[in-house]
Amino acid sequence: MHVVIVESPAKAKTINKYLGPDYQVLASYGHVRDLPAKDGSVLPDDDFAMSWEVDAKSQKRLADIARAVKDADRLILATDPDREGEAISWHVLQVLKEKRALKSQPVERVVFNAITKSSVLDAMAHPRAIDGPLVDAYLARRALDYLVGFTLSPVLWRKLPGARSAGRVQSVSLRLVCDRESEIETFVTQEYWSILVRLATPKGDEFDARLATLDGRKIARLDVTNGDDARAIGSLLEGAAFTVTGIESKPTRRNPYPPFTTSTLQQEASRKLGLAPARTMQIAQRLYEGVDIGGETVGLITYMRTDGVDVAPEAIAAIRREIATLHGDRYVPNAPRRYTVKAKNAQEAHEAIRPTDVSRHPDRVKRYLDAEQAKLYELIWKRTVASQMESAEIERTTVDILAKNGTRQAELKATGSVVRFDGFLTLYQEGRDDEEDEEARRLPAMANGDALARRSVVTTQHFTEPPPRYTEATLIKKMEELGIGRPSTYSATLSVLRDREYVRLDRKRLIPEDKGRLVIAFLASFFDRYVEYDFTASLEEQLDKISAGELDWREVLRLFWKDFSAAVGEIKDLRVSEVLDTLNDALAPHIFPPREDGADPRSCPTCGVGRLSLKTGKFGAFIGCSNYPECRYTRQIGTAEGDTAAEADGPRVIGQDPGTGLDVTLRSGRFGPYLQLGEGDKPKRASLPKGWEPATIDLERAVALLSLPREVGVHPETGKPITAGIGRYGPFVNHDGAFANLSSAEEVFSVGINRAVAVLAEKKERGGRPGGAASAGxxxxxxxxxxxxxxxxxxxxxxxxxxxxxxxxxxxxxxxxxxxxxxxxxxxxxxxxxGDGKPARRAPAKSAKSAAKPAGEKAPAKKAAPKAGTAKAGAAKAAAKPAAKTTTKTTARSKAAG
Structure with missing residues (x-):
C-alpha cells in the first residue's frame, strides 16, 4: 500500500479515484504546524531556531497518517506546487520522523499543476525529493513575519493604545491605502475648460474635433483655466473657416492579454463579475480541486496560486486546434505565443491559470456548476483561448484641421479607429473603461483641402479630480507592481486589514479608518524604513533568491534582525507625549482640518487657551484640550468642530423630556455621540444609530430614541407582546425571545403589528426559532x-x-x-x-490578593527576569513554562530533505 498526502479532503477523494486500490490518499487539512503566538517561538540569539506547535485539529490527522505510514510501502507527499505546499510536505515529514513512523519506506515528493488523471499519473511517474531551498524560503518568510509582528505590535500597544497589530506586508499594504487617502485630502482642485467643435464634411457626415493649438501655441488639457478665456476662444471659432490640412491613417496591431495569474484573475473577476478577491479564490479552489462532471470528478482549472504566465506546450497545441475549429485558421497565429512576467520578483516555474481541458466549453459544463463557478470558469476559458489567438488589426486615423478667423488661427484634431480584423477581440476584451469606446469611434471619409461646415462650438467647464481610492482589486495590482507580498497572500492580507478594523469597504472602495491612519503615521514616523515599498520589495527579492538556492536564509535574517532590533530599541524609551506630538504634525491635515473662519485649527473652541492635541485613552486615541482638567473639550478623530456633541459649552441641551421634565442632552463619548436623560449615577442613555447625524437630532427624535424598546402590539397567535428596539446588532423586533432584524433604525419607530409578525415569520422560515434556537440548517x-x-x-x-x-x-x-x-x-x-468541542471551563475566580492588583501586573519573580519583549525573555519563558501542546525545534542544521 502506498500512502499519499494532500491538503484537502476533496482533493484526496478525487485523487484516490485516479490511483486505485493500491493507494491510500489522506488529507492533512492544510498546515499541520505553526509558530505559537507567543514570545520565544523564533530565537534570534539561537541562530533563529524555531519552535513549532501542532494544534489540536492536526493532532488526530497526523496520528492517522502515522498509523497508515507504519504499514505502508511508500510515502508520497503530493501537496500543492508552491512554497506553502512544499512547507506542508516538509512539516508532515518532520512530524512522522519524530513519531518514528517511518522505517525504511522511501519518501517521495510529487507535484501536479492540475487535478486530472493524466497529470496525477504523470507526476507519480516522476517523483523528486523535497526542495530544500523552497522550504528555506518558507522558513525565512515565517520568521520575518513573526519577528516583525511580535516585536512591533507590543511597541504599538504601549505607545499607541487602541492599535491592534503590525505586520511586515500588512503594514505596507495599509500604508498604500493611507497614502492614497492623504493624496485625496491634500488634492487641490483645478478648473479647466474643454473646447469641442462639431463639424460636417461636404457630404454632411458629422464628427467632433478638439482644440490643439491657438495662434501657434499648443493648448494642453489644463491650459484653458477660466470661462472668459474659453468663451473668447469659442467666439473665435464661431466665426472661423475650417479646412482639412492633413490626414494620417496608421495601421496598428493589438495583441491579446496573457493568461491569468492569481492577481490578474482577482482583478478581472472584480471588474467583470463583481467578485471580491477572497471569493474569487474560494470559487477557483473548488474548480481546481474537482467538480462532478457527468459522474466523473475532475479538476477544471490548473493551480490557481501562481504568478507565472507560461502554458504547457501540449495545452497550447490543444488551444490552437480549438481556435481553428471555432473561428477558422485566420484566427490562429503562425507561431504559438509565449509570455513573460513584468513583475520583478515573479516566479515563472508554474503555469498560468488555465482550463485543464480546453475542449470542455463553458456552455457544456455550466449545467454542472453553480452560477458563480460557471461565470469564473468561462472567464478563465475565454482569457486562455484568446491569449493564443491572432492579434487584432486596427487602423487609427488622425485628421488635422485649420480654423482661420482673420489674422488669427487655431488647429484642431479629430481621431478615430477602425477595427479591420477583430482577431482575439471576437472572443475576449479586458474590462477597461474607455478603450472600446475609442476604437468604436469612426471618422467619416475626408480629403486634404476639404472645407468643413461648423455645426456647433461647445465650451465645457471641468474640474480636476483626486486619484480614486483603491478597490481590493486595484490594491492587489499595485502590490504586485511594487513587488509586495505573494499571490497566495494578497486576499489574506486584505482580510487582516478589515478584521483589524484598519480599513473599511464602502461601495467596493477601501477607506482607512482613523485607527489605521494612526498606526501608519506612527510606523512611518519611527520605523520608516520598514514600511517603505522598496525595502519590502527587496526582502521579497531576497526570499526569491533563497528559494533559488542563491542566498542563505539565516544570513538574510541576521542582517535584517541586526538593524531592526536596534531600531526597536531606540523607540522603547520614547515617551508617549513625544509620539503624540509627532503624530499631531504627521496627521495635521486630517485631524485638524481648516476652520471656516480661518482661525487656528488647533486652538481649543471651548476655552480658547489650550491647544488641541491627540490624547490616548483606554479605548484608543481622541482629540482633547491641553488645558485639561480646567477644560474638558474632546472630540473624535476625523470630525471637525460642531460635528459631534462636543460643543463649546460641553453637552448640548436639546430640551426637556415631556414625561419627566428632565433635560435631554446630546453628548460625545469614546464610542461616538449619545443621548442622556437627566443626571445622576445611572442616567438613561442611548447611542445614536448609524446614519443619524448629531446636527439633525431634535427633541422629538431624542425622546423617541430614549424611550426604546417600544411595544408594537400583541402577537395574534400567542397573545404575547412584540417589542421593537435597537441593539448591538442593529434594529430588531422581539417576540418571546425570538429576534428578527429590521431594515433601518427609522423602522423601529414606525413598524406596525402586521409588519412585525411578517418579519418574525420570515426569520422563522429562514431558520430562526422561538427563543433564539437555531434551525437544523x-x-x-x-x-x-x-x-x-x-x-x-x-x-x-x-x-x-x-x-x-x-x-x-x-x-x-x-x-x-x-x-x-x-x-x-x-x-x-x-x-x-x-478543546474537543466540550464546553469551555470557567476560569477560576481570582483570589482577593490577586484581584487587588492592577490589570496585567504579575507576581514578583524570585529572580530578576530578562526584560519583557527581548529574545532572551522569550527563551526564559519557554524554558520556565513548557507548552501544553507538542512542540519541536528546528535546529540550525535542519534541512528540507530530512
Missing part, C-alpha cells in the same frame, strides 16, 4: 469523525455545527457558498480553541 456533508456538518443561521449570525461544536463563520465567509472543506477548517479551529 443546511447539510454540507459528513465529518471524517462521523456525524453531519451543517451551516445554520443563529441569533448572532451564521455558524457551522458538528455535534456539540458550534463555530461562528469568520467575517466575509458567505454561508450560502461555504464548502464542506471550509466548514471542517472552521470547526477544527473552534475545537482547537475550546
Amino acid at each position: 443546511r447539510a454540507l456533508g459528513d465529518h471524517p469523525d462521523g456525524g453531519s456538518v451543517t451551516v445554520r443561521d443563529g441569533r448572532y449570525g451564521p455558524y457551522v455545527n458538528h455535534g456539540k461544536v458550534n463555530a461562528t463563520l469568520p467575517r466575509g465567509m458567505d454561508p450560502a457558498a461555504i464548502t464542506l472543506a471550509q466548514a471542517l477548517e472552521v470547526i477544527a479551529a473552534k475545537v482547537a480553541k475550546d
Whole structure:
C-alpha cells in the first residue's frame, strides 16, 4: 500500500479515484504546524531556531497518517506546487520522523499543476525529493513575519493604545491605502475648460474635433483655466473657416492579454463579475480541486496560486486546434505565443491559470456548476483561448484641421479607429473603461483641402479630480507592481486589514479608518524604513533568491534582525507625549482640518487657551484640550468642530423630556455621540444609530430614541407582546425571545403589528426559532469523525455545527457558498480553541490578593527576569513554562530533505 498526502479532503477523494486500490490518499487539512503566538517561538540569539506547535485539529490527522505510514510501502507527499505546499510536505515529514513512523519506506515528493488523471499519473511517474531551498524560503518568510509582528505590535500597544497589530506586508499594504487617502485630502482642485467643435464634411457626415493649438501655441488639457478665456476662444471659432490640412491613417496591431495569474484573475473577476478577491479564490479552489462532471470528478482549472504566465506546450497545441475549429485558421497565429512576467520578483516555474481541458466549453459544463463557478470558469476559458489567438488589426486615423478667423488661427484634431480584423477581440476584451469606446469611434471619409461646415462650438467647464481610492482589486495590482507580498497572500492580507478594523469597504472602495491612519503615521514616523515599498520589495527579492538556492536564509535574517532590533530599541524609551506630538504634525491635515473662519485649527473652541492635541485613552486615541482638567473639550478623530456633541459649552441641551421634565442632552463619548436623560449615577442613555447625524437630532427624535424598546402590539397567535428596539446588532423586533432584524433604525419607530409578525415569520422560515434556537440548517456533508456538518443561521449570525461544536463563520465567509472543506477548517479551529468541542471551563475566580492588583501586573519573580519583549525573555519563558501542546525545534542544521 502506498500512502499519499494532500491538503484537502476533496482533493484526496478525487485523487484516490485516479490511483486505485493500491493507494491510500489522506488529507492533512492544510498546515499541520505553526509558530505559537507567543514570545520565544523564533530565537534570534539561537541562530533563529524555531519552535513549532501542532494544534489540536492536526493532532488526530497526523496520528492517522502515522498509523497508515507504519504499514505502508511508500510515502508520497503530493501537496500543492508552491512554497506553502512544499512547507506542508516538509512539516508532515518532520512530524512522522519524530513519531518514528517511518522505517525504511522511501519518501517521495510529487507535484501536479492540475487535478486530472493524466497529470496525477504523470507526476507519480516522476517523483523528486523535497526542495530544500523552497522550504528555506518558507522558513525565512515565517520568521520575518513573526519577528516583525511580535516585536512591533507590543511597541504599538504601549505607545499607541487602541492599535491592534503590525505586520511586515500588512503594514505596507495599509500604508498604500493611507497614502492614497492623504493624496485625496491634500488634492487641490483645478478648473479647466474643454473646447469641442462639431463639424460636417461636404457630404454632411458629422464628427467632433478638439482644440490643439491657438495662434501657434499648443493648448494642453489644463491650459484653458477660466470661462472668459474659453468663451473668447469659442467666439473665435464661431466665426472661423475650417479646412482639412492633413490626414494620417496608421495601421496598428493589438495583441491579446496573457493568461491569468492569481492577481490578474482577482482583478478581472472584480471588474467583470463583481467578485471580491477572497471569493474569487474560494470559487477557483473548488474548480481546481474537482467538480462532478457527468459522474466523473475532475479538476477544471490548473493551480490557481501562481504568478507565472507560461502554458504547457501540449495545452497550447490543444488551444490552437480549438481556435481553428471555432473561428477558422485566420484566427490562429503562425507561431504559438509565449509570455513573460513584468513583475520583478515573479516566479515563472508554474503555469498560468488555465482550463485543464480546453475542449470542455463553458456552455457544456455550466449545467454542472453553480452560477458563480460557471461565470469564473468561462472567464478563465475565454482569457486562455484568446491569449493564443491572432492579434487584432486596427487602423487609427488622425485628421488635422485649420480654423482661420482673420489674422488669427487655431488647429484642431479629430481621431478615430477602425477595427479591420477583430482577431482575439471576437472572443475576449479586458474590462477597461474607455478603450472600446475609442476604437468604436469612426471618422467619416475626408480629403486634404476639404472645407468643413461648423455645426456647433461647445465650451465645457471641468474640474480636476483626486486619484480614486483603491478597490481590493486595484490594491492587489499595485502590490504586485511594487513587488509586495505573494499571490497566495494578497486576499489574506486584505482580510487582516478589515478584521483589524484598519480599513473599511464602502461601495467596493477601501477607506482607512482613523485607527489605521494612526498606526501608519506612527510606523512611518519611527520605523520608516520598514514600511517603505522598496525595502519590502527587496526582502521579497531576497526570499526569491533563497528559494533559488542563491542566498542563505539565516544570513538574510541576521542582517535584517541586526538593524531592526536596534531600531526597536531606540523607540522603547520614547515617551508617549513625544509620539503624540509627532503624530499631531504627521496627521495635521486630517485631524485638524481648516476652520471656516480661518482661525487656528488647533486652538481649543471651548476655552480658547489650550491647544488641541491627540490624547490616548483606554479605548484608543481622541482629540482633547491641553488645558485639561480646567477644560474638558474632546472630540473624535476625523470630525471637525460642531460635528459631534462636543460643543463649546460641553453637552448640548436639546430640551426637556415631556414625561419627566428632565433635560435631554446630546453628548460625545469614546464610542461616538449619545443621548442622556437627566443626571445622576445611572442616567438613561442611548447611542445614536448609524446614519443619524448629531446636527439633525431634535427633541422629538431624542425622546423617541430614549424611550426604546417600544411595544408594537400583541402577537395574534400567542397573545404575547412584540417589542421593537435597537441593539448591538442593529434594529430588531422581539417576540418571546425570538429576534428578527429590521431594515433601518427609522423602522423601529414606525413598524406596525402586521409588519412585525411578517418579519418574525420570515426569520422563522429562514431558520430562526422561538427563543433564539437555531434551525437544523443546511447539510454540507459528513465529518471524517462521523456525524453531519451543517451551516445554520443563529441569533448572532451564521455558524457551522458538528455535534456539540458550534463555530461562528469568520467575517466575509458567505454561508450560502461555504464548502464542506471550509466548514471542517472552521470547526477544527473552534475545537482547537475550546478543546474537543466540550464546553469551555470557567476560569477560576481570582483570589482577593490577586484581584487587588492592577490589570496585567504579575507576581514578583524570585529572580530578576530578562526584560519583557527581548529574545532572551522569550527563551526564559519557554524554558520556565513548557507548552501544553507538542512542540519541536528546528535546529540550525535542519534541512528540507530530512
